[in-house]
Amino acid sequence: MDHFYLEAILSAEDDAITVINQHKEVLFWNDAAVQTYNIQKSEILNKRITNFFHNEDLMVLKVLHSRIPVKNTYHRPRNDKHVVINASPVFNEGGELIGAVSLERDITSIVRLNDNLHTKSEELNELKQKMLHLDETSPFSKLIGNSAALSETIQIAKKAANTDATTLILGESGTGKEVCARAIHEASSRKNGPFIPVNCGAIPSALFESELFGYVGGAFTGADKKGKAGKIEMAEGGTLFLDEVGELPFEMQVKLLRVLQESELYRIGETKGRKINVRFIAATNQNLENLMNNQQFRPDLYYRLNVIQIKMPPLRERTDDIIELCQQFLQQFASEYQSTIPILAEDAVQVMNEYHWPGNVRELRNVAQRMIILSDQSIIHKTDMDQLLQHGHFTPLSSNAFTSSTYPKEKQLIEQMLNQMNGNKSATAKRLGISRVTLYKKLKKYDIEVK
Known part of the structure; x- marks a missing residue:
C-alpha cells in the first residue's frame, strides 16, 4: 500500500x-x-x-x-x-x-516572456530616447508642478545630475521615481549614452545573475555560444536604473556591491573581470532600513547606493500641483481620443484637493483618462468625481450608463482594457466593474475580437 x-x-x-x-x-x-x-x-x-x-x-x-x-x-x-x-x-x-x-x-514560458519584455523594453527605451532628444526643454520639465515639496526634490536631482555619484530615489508607488531617474540621466554628461531600466521585482531569481551580469559562451548548459552581455554592460557610458532595488535577491546584493566598489564585473563563467563605466541610480518604495534590520538587505550595499538620496513626495503632500497635473493629463488624453477637454468645477477641484491619492500621480493620470473617456459632461462636478474616484477603480459600465453618442468611447475603453489585461476577460471585467456576462454582451455588440 x-x-x-x-x-x-x-x-x-x-x-x-x-x-x-x-x-x-x-x-x-x-x-x-x-x-x-x-x-x-x-x-x-x-x-x-x-x-x-x-x-x-x-x-x-x-x-x-x-x-x-x-x-x-x-x-x-x-x-x-x-x-x-x-x-x-x-x-x-x-x-x-x-x-x-x-x-x-x-520556466520556459517565463524565460520567453522575459526575453519579449527585454526586447520591448529596448524598443521603448529607444523611442523614449529619441523623444527626449527632440525635446529641447529641461529634462526636469517632465516633473510637473511648482509645489515646495517637488521644487526641493528637483533641486537635489539637478545637483545629482552634475555628478556621477550613486543615487537612491525613495518614494511611494506612482510618485514618478523613474521619471526623476531619466531626468537626472538626460541632464547629466551621460545623456548621449544609454539609459537602461531594470525592474528588480520582475526578473525570476534563477535568471537574475545572467540578466544583470551576462555570461560567456558555454557558461552553462544551453548558453549562447557567443555569450551575452548583461544589463550592466548594456549601460556602458550611460546610466543603469535599478527600480524596486529592495527586491534584489540577497545573493545578488554581494555581487552588485563588488561592481559598485571596483567598477568591474564578471560575467557568469568568466575568470577575468571587465572594467565598466556606468552610473547607478536605484529606487524603491520599500523601507530599506527595515529590510536591513530583518537581514533582507545588506547594510554595506545600502550605504554604497545611498550617496545622494532623493525623496519623491507623495501627491497628498503636493496638493498645489494636483490641478496643474490633471490639466496636463486632460490635454494629453483629449488629443489621444479626439475629445474636448472638460472644465473642472470648483466643487470638483475641492474633492481632488482633499482626496488622499494612494496611487499618487499614476492614479491621477488614470482619473483624468476616465474623465475624457467616460464623462459626457462639459463641466465636471463633485458628483462626477465621487464616481471617478470610486476606490481607485474604473466606474462600473452598466448597460444603461451610455447613450448612443458614447458608444465609441465605451468600445475604445473595453479594447484598451482588454489589451492591458492581455486578453484576459475575467480580469478585464473586474477592472471595468462589470460581470463577465455583461462583458461578453458588449464584446458581441461592438464586434470586438479577443486575440
Missing part, C-alpha cells in the same frame, strides 16, 4: 520528476515530466535516459557522476526548454550509489 501512496504523491507533483539507477535507466517518470518533454512513460521507463537526451544536457547524469547535489539551478536540457532544477544522488543503506533523482520546474 505504501508504494501506491508514494506513486500517487509523485504523480500529483507539478514539477517533472525523474529517477534513474546507476545504469542510467529511468525508473520513474511522472505526468509532469511527460507534459514537459512530451515523452510518454511507456517510451522511456526502463530505458537508458541517454537514448532521449544528450549526456551533456542532463544535470541528473552530472549529479550521478559527481555525487554532489544541486539546488535551485537554472538548466537547459533541450534548446526549447528552460528549467530550474534540484537534483541529488541516491545511496543505499551501505552508502553505495544506486542512482539519482531530479525535480525540474518548467
